[in-house]
Amino acid sequence: MKTNEIPQPTESELEILTVLWEQGPATVREVNDKLNERRTDPKEIGYTTTLKLLQIMFEKGLVTRNTDARTHIYSAAMAQTDVQRNLLQRLVDTAFQGSAMQMVMQALGDHDASTEELQEIKALIEKVEKLKSL
Amino acid sequence: MKTNEIPQPTESELEILTVLWEQGPATVREVNDKLNERRTDPKEIGYTTTLKLLQIMFEKGLVTRNTDARTHIYSAAMAQTDVQRNLLQRLVDTAFQGSAMQMVMQALGDHDASTEELQEIKALIEKVEKLKSL
DNA sequence: ATTTGTCTACGAAATTCTTCGTAACCACAA
DNA sequence: TTGTGGTTACGAAGAATTTCGTAGACAAAT
Numbered sequence: 001m002k003t004n005e006i007p008q009p010t011e012s013e014l015e016i017l018t019v020l021w022e023q024g025p026a027t028v029r030e031v032n033d034k035l036n037e038r039r040t041d042p043k044e045i046g047y048t049t050t051l052k053l054l055q056i057m058f059e060k061g062l063v064t065r066n067t068d069a070r071t072h073i074y075s076a077a078m079a080q081t082d083v084q085r086n087l088l089q090r091l092v093d094t095a096f097q098g099s100a101m102q103m104v105m106q107a108l109g110d111h112d113a114s115t116e117e118l119q120e121i122k123a124l125i126e127k128v129e130k131l132k133s134l
Numbered sequence: 135m136k137t138n139e140i141p142q143p144t145e146s147e148l149e150i151l152t153v154l155w156e157q158g159p160a161t162v163r164e165v166n167d168k169l170n171e172r173r174t175d176p177k178e179i180g181y182t183t184t185l186k187l188l189q190i191m192f193e194k195g196l197v198t199r200n201t202d203a204r205t206h207i208y209s210a211a212m213a214q215t216d217v218q219r220n221l222l223q224r225l226v227d228t229a230f231q232g233s234a235m236q237m238v239m240q241a242l243g244d245h246d247a248s249t250e251e252l253q254e255i256k257a258l259i260e261k262v263e264k265l266k267s268l
Numbered sequence: 269a270t271t272t273g274t275c276t277a278c279g280a281a282a283t284t285c286t287t288c289g290t291a292a293c294c295a296c297a298a
Numbered sequence: 299t300t301g302t303g304g305t306t307a308c309g310a311a312g313a314a315t316t317t318c319g320t321a322g323a324c325a326a327a328t
Contacts, residue, residue, distance in 0.1 A: 010285065014228055028305080049287050051306070056285095070294065070305065085244055087229045088237065092245075094148055095221050100245035101255070103222065104238050108258050110219055111226075111234035115266065118259050121235070124242055125252050132249065144315065162275085183317050185276070190315095204275065204324065 006078060006086065007060045012053060017062065017083065020076040027071050028054055140212060140220060141194045146187060151196065151217065154210040161205050162188055 009017055019034045020026060026034075032050040039045075054074050057063045066073040088100075096103045113121070143151055153168045154160060160168075166184040173179075188208050191197045200207040222234075230237045247255070 046288055084229050091225050095218050100241050101247050101251040104241050107234050107238050113235050117235040
């Protein structure tokens, strides 16, 4: 069987997934509220808009849902890191000609990293180097 | 003055920009050919499709063009690294909750890096650390 | 001069994504 | 019973993106 065929979430779908990853399983109402809380744009997202998106996402397999009760409970169908991995891969392919390292270099150069983060990254590099030497 | 207000290129527009970055200034015909060469999808992109896209990109300011001759010459209006920076920033914001370092960590973990690349990254980190200590 | 091939411009269809209005349903309270 | 409020389903409008057909212009060859 095909293990993946994960449809790429759109921008809006990603926002919803983010809420589900942060909150865990949630109702449409909860997702919609969080969505509106976190946005800068004063314009509110309508309840049925969120509902519709969740229904579409269910059809795409991006979320699962429990319909036992009248009020359905939605959950993200995939781990956040898996989706991040896909999006990252796509960006590397489309914008960095497949060179993930070029992208890493750029990210390190552009963004401020705390001393702790730099340590973490160095530690990770050490680990990767050790693995390579086997 | 605002240095940017760069419209985000769409997926198709990014493909075209990539060709222009690789080839340098080019005609519609050249861009269209390269576009079709590099794609896996057997379905060809029509000439007028590329033409139209370039015209739209010109209006958005994504490309410049020289119309002295009958056959126009298009050029990317922005440096590749600037566009990469924007796309990267967007991905970090939408998929990594603003944590560029988390994204870097994931990229380092997922992708194979050569020993040389790892050295480069380490060197960059040293540089960043030196800067921080001032 | 006429044909042939290539070019630009432009409208519009096709596709995908986002948003919402409306209907139908159900539970609970008055 | 009769609302009142909250819920799902669904069609369809709206918006953004991608695609292409067609018309008109121009240049070079016949």
